[in-house]
Amino acid sequence: MSLLVTGTIGMDTVETPHRRVDDVLGGSAVYFSFAAGLLHPVRLVGAVGDDFPQTFRDLFEGHPIDTVGLETRSGSKTFRWHGKYLNDMNERESLRTDLNVVGEKPPVIPEAFQDSAYVFLANTHPAVQSEFIRQLKSPKLIVCDTMDLWIKEFRDDLIKTLGAVHGVVLNDGEARMLTDRHDLIQAGREVLKLGPQFVVIKKGEHGAMLVTPKEQIVMPAYPTSEVVDPTGAGDCFAGGMMGHLAALDRIDPSSLKTAIAYGTCVASINIEGFSLDALRQADRKALDSRLAHYKAMLAFD
Amino acid sequence: MSLLVTGTIGMDTVETPHRRVDDVLGGSAVYFSFAAGLLHPVRLVGAVGDDFPQTFRDLFEGHPIDTVGLETRSGSKTFRWHGKYLNDMNERESLRTDLNVVGEKPPVIPEAFQDSAYVFLANTHPAVQSEFIRQLKSPKLIVCDTMDLWIKEFRDDLIKTLGAVHGVVLNDGEARMLTDRHDLIQAGREVLKLGPQFVVIKKGEHGAMLVTPKEQIVMPAYPTSEVVDPTGAGDCFAGGMMGHLAALDRIDPSSLKTAIAYGTCVASINIEGFSLDALRQADRKALDSRLAHYKAMLAFD
Numbered sequence: 225m226s227l228l229v230t231g232t233i234g235m236d237t238v239e240t241p242h243r244r245v246d247d248v249l250g251g252s253a254v255y256f257s258f259a260a261g262l263l264h265p266v267r268l269v270g271a272v273g274d275d276f277p278q279t280f281r282d283l284f285e286g287h288p289i290d291t292v293g294l295e296t297r298s299g300s301k302t303f304r305w306h307g308k309y310l311n312d313m314n315e316r317e318s319l320r321t322d323l324n325v326v327g328e329k330p331p332v333i334p335e336a337f338q339d340s341a342y343v344f345l346a347n348t349h350p351a352v353q354s355e356f357i358r359q360l361k362s363p364k365l366i367v368c369d370t371m372d373l374w375i376k377e378f379r380d381d382l383i384k385t386l387g388a389v390h391g392v393v394l395n396d397g398e399a400r401m402l403t404d405r406h407d408l409i410q411a412g413r414e415v416l417k418l419g420p421q422f423v424v425i426k427k428g429e430h431g432a433m434l435v436t437p438k439e440q441i442v443m444p445a446y447p448t449s450e451v452v453d454p455t456g457a458g459d460c461f462a463g464g465m466m467g468h469l470a471a472l473d474r475i476d477p478s479s480l481k482t483a484i485a486y487g488t489c490v491a492s493i494n495i496e497g498f499s500l501d502a503l504r505q506a507d508r509k510a511l512d513s514r515l516a517h518y519k520a521m522l523a524f525d
Numbered sequence: 526m527s528l529l530v531t532g533t534i535g536m537d538t539v540e541t542p543h544r545r546v547d548d549v550l551g552g553s554a555v556y557f558s559f560a561a562g563l564l565h566p567v568r569l570v571g572a573v574g575d576d577f578p579q580t581f582r583d584l585f586e587g588h589p590i591d592t593v594g595l596e597t598r599s600g601s602k603t604f605r606w607h608g609k610y611l612n613d614m615n616e617r618e619s620l621r622t623d624l625n626v627v628g629e630k631p632p633v634i635p636e637a638f639q640d641s642a643y644v645f646l647a648n649t650h651p652a653v654q655s656e657f658i659r660q661l662k663s664p665k666l667i668v669c670d671t672m673d674l675w676i677k678e679f680r681d682d683l684i685k686t687l688g689a690v691h692g693v694v695l696n697d698g699e700a701r702m703l704t705d706r707h708d709l710i711q712a713g714r715e716v717l718k719l720g721p722q723f724v725v726i727k728k729g730e731h732g733a734m735l736v737t738p739k740e741q742i743v744m745p746a747y748p749t750s751e752v753v754d755p756t757g758a759g760d761c762f763a764g765g766m767m768g769h770l771a772a773l774d775r776i777d778p779s780s781l782k783t784a785i786a787y788g789t790c791v792a793s794i795n796i797e798g799f800s801l802d803a804l805r806q807a808d809r810k811a812l813d814s815r816l817a818h819y820k821a822m823l824a825f826d
Contacts, residue, residue: 312707406613409750430731431745440750441822444732444743449710482825521742522823524783 225364226267227470228337229256230356231346231459232326233270233294234303235280238455238499240313248499249280251303252346252369255456257289258503259463259490260344262511264471266463267340269293269356271331273301273324283504293334300325313451314429333359342470344462345389347371350381357388365475367391369462375401387419390475393462395426408433409440422480424465426458432484436477443484446492446518453498457491460503464490464511489514526665527568528771529638530557531657532647532760533627534571534595535604536581539756539800541614549800550581552604553647553670556757558590559804560764560791561645563812565772567764568641570594570657572632574602574625584805594635601626614752615730634660643771645763646690648672651682658689666776668692670763676702688720691776694763696727709734710741723781725766727759733785737778744785747793747819754799758792761804765791765812790815 231253237246257266265288274296284291301324308317330352333340338361345353345368353368360366366389374382375398382402386392392415400406403414412423412435425433431444465487472479490511494503532554538547558567566589575597585592602625609618631653634641639662646654646669654669661667667690675683676699683703687693693716701707704715713724713736726734732745766781766788773780791812795804 314707406615407750407752409748427731430728431743433748440748442732442745442748443823444745447710447734447741447743449708449741451708478826485825519825522744524786524820525779 225341225470225473226337226339227260227264227342227344227466228267228269228333228340229253229260229344229346229463229466230269230331230333230353231256231344231348232303233268233272233276234305236304236455236499237306238453239308240453241309242452243498245498249283250305250455250499252456252459255459255494255500255503256344256346256463256466258287258500259460259487259494260467260470261287261289261463262490262506262508263464263467263486264288265290266467267293267337269331269333269337271295271297271300271325271328272303274298276302283500287504293331293337295331297325297328300328307455309454313454316454330355341365341473342466343367344466345369345385346459346462350374350378350385353385354381354388357385365390365469367393367462367466369393369458370398372398372401383418386415389420391422391424392420393424393426393458393465395428395458399423399425409435412440424484426461428457432461432488434480434484439477441481441484443481443488443522446488446514448492448496450496452496452502454495455499456503457495460494461487461491463487485515485518486511489518526642526771526774527638527640528561528565528643528645528767529568529570529634529641530554530561530645530647530764530767531570531632531634531654532557532645532649533604534569534573534577535606537605537756537800538607539754540609541754542610543753544799546800550584551606551756551800553757553760556760556795556801556804557645557647557764557767559588559801560761560795561768561771562588562590562764563791563807563809564765564768564787565589566591567768568594568638570632570634570638572596572598572601572626572629573604575599577603584801588805594632594638596632598626598629601629608756610755614755617755631656642666642774643767644668645767646670646686647760647763651675651679651686654686655682655689658686665774666691666770668694668763668767670694670759671699673699673702684719687716690721692723692725693721694725694727694759694766696729696759700724700726710736713741725785727762729758733762733789735781735785740778742782742785744782744789745823747789747815749793749797751797753797753803755796756800757804758796761795762788762792764788786816786819787812790819
């Protein structure tokens with residue numbers, strides 16, 4: 225079934241203790257698309273400025289990512305982010321964020337994409353997420369992400385968005401901030417009261433937790449000691465998860481768990497390379513091989 | 526096969542945000558014994574003072590814990606610990622520790638226990654752990670625990686102990702302190718260089734990681750939102766793990782993984798009650814039921 229993502233398309237500058245890269249392709253919708261694209265075609269919606277280089281567009285070639293919804297806005301500039309990882313990659317500092325085109329009028333979902341069944345609303349202003357939802361004609365599964373800024377400053381807008389989605393993916397700190405509960409199971413249950421049928425709480429190197437009205441499931445991260453650049457891990461997780469669900473066209477608890485396993489594995493591939501390097505070079509076979517290893521790791525007699 | 530534990534037997538005073546209990550039975554060897562006892566008989570070695578009450582001795586009744594090695598030292602006082610949990614149980618403060626008998630000459634492994642095959646050396650001075658090892662006639666598997674004090678102040682003694690054991694169980698902070706590596710897989714590999722054939726790194730609410738020369742395996746904690754008192758969770762983990770290995774009398778990688786799953790589940794039962802309350806009331810059936818649920822949680826299509 226059709227899979228749509230809305231989110232940022234940006235130019236990143238990333239520093240780690242070992243390396244720095246300037247002006248590389250990044251953004252939540254981009255990481256999501258390359259990750260989901262390993263499993264299912266993706267429709268990408270987002271806006272860039274007229275400074276968005278052709279070399280970046282070329283990177284989408286050979287991947288099942290439909291860029292019809294990539295709006296190039298004349299006179300605007302592309303979103304930029306400059307981040308730095310410290311202390312063995314466990315802390316991230318945003319040195320600079322230039323919203324640019326992301327701070328302007330949001331893009332519109334093209335007519336041809338409005339029938340999308342599976343939709344991921346990557347992190348942006350919750351009022352914009354709600355506007356995207358209104359443009360959808362027949363959604364089967366809408367999942368959104370969010371961030372601390374919206375939780376703190378635009379809580380009412382966020383509550384409205386959460387009332388209109390089927391699922392939400394957020395990290396542990398955000399879940400705690402949103403619900404004022406430290407225990408993540410309790411936090412997840414509080415989020416469910418706001419509307420979603422399931423909540424996935426990302427715990428970074430500690431994996432992810434799925435909370436539904438009936439159960440809570442914890443899956444560890446795939447253990448890798450080759451962390452080169454954690455940028456985009458959360459969006460890759462969401463991409464692997466949604467890619468699997470869209471490919472399967474099922475949203476039952478069992479499919480959701482396998483989807484989380486796919487998200488876990490694709491995120492672990494992504495962080496083993498700088499920027500999109502490792503993810504772009506991965507294929508379905510590499511992902512399935514990692515998934516098989518992850519599955520075997522978690523099985524016991 | 527025979528299973529022996531050496532460690533503290535104490536009187537605990539524990540405070541949580543919800544409750545306080547004074548002078549209850551505690552200690553590393555005690556938690557280990559009740560946990561392992563769900564799976565296999567345990568030989569307990571430790572010393573107490575003549576203030577150790579009969580009511581505490583009565584608690585062992587009905588459990589397969591052989592207390593022949595429980596030495597009551599006349600004129601000495603029992604080990605005491607007073608701890609307080611803060612912030613949703615995520616921080617622990619030791620308000621008072623009275624070593625008492627634990628600071629005196631260590632107990633000796635009784636003749637009848639010196640043929641023990643499976644041995645867990647709970648946290649104590651590494652020189653004392655080495656002395657226990659010398660008393661063993663035919664060990665098949667010796668596993669030790671340790672703590673920050675020995676890593677910092679008695680490193681040479683600890684290195685000697687690590688060179689004489691088959692496995693080590695320690696928490697994430699201790700693994701990092703011991704190896705000066707932040708990444709836990711790398712830290713685990715550094716510990717292996719000191720002698721052990723496997724390292725289990727406990728990550729509290731985030732589960733445990735097994736590192737061997739061939740692989741690393743991460744297992745999440747069993748998700749429970751009913752955390753009443755985390756005291757003894759690490760010792761229960763070790764108890765479940767060693768209890769399973771001794772019962773099976775196998776130490777291959779597959780058995781070790783199942784053992785970690787048992788450790789995870791018995792630790793999760795323990796923290797759902799105050800002091801030993803939940804653990805003492807649990808039986809093999811309850812543990813196996815939890816293990817089956819844990820196994821199903823981690824399986825996916």
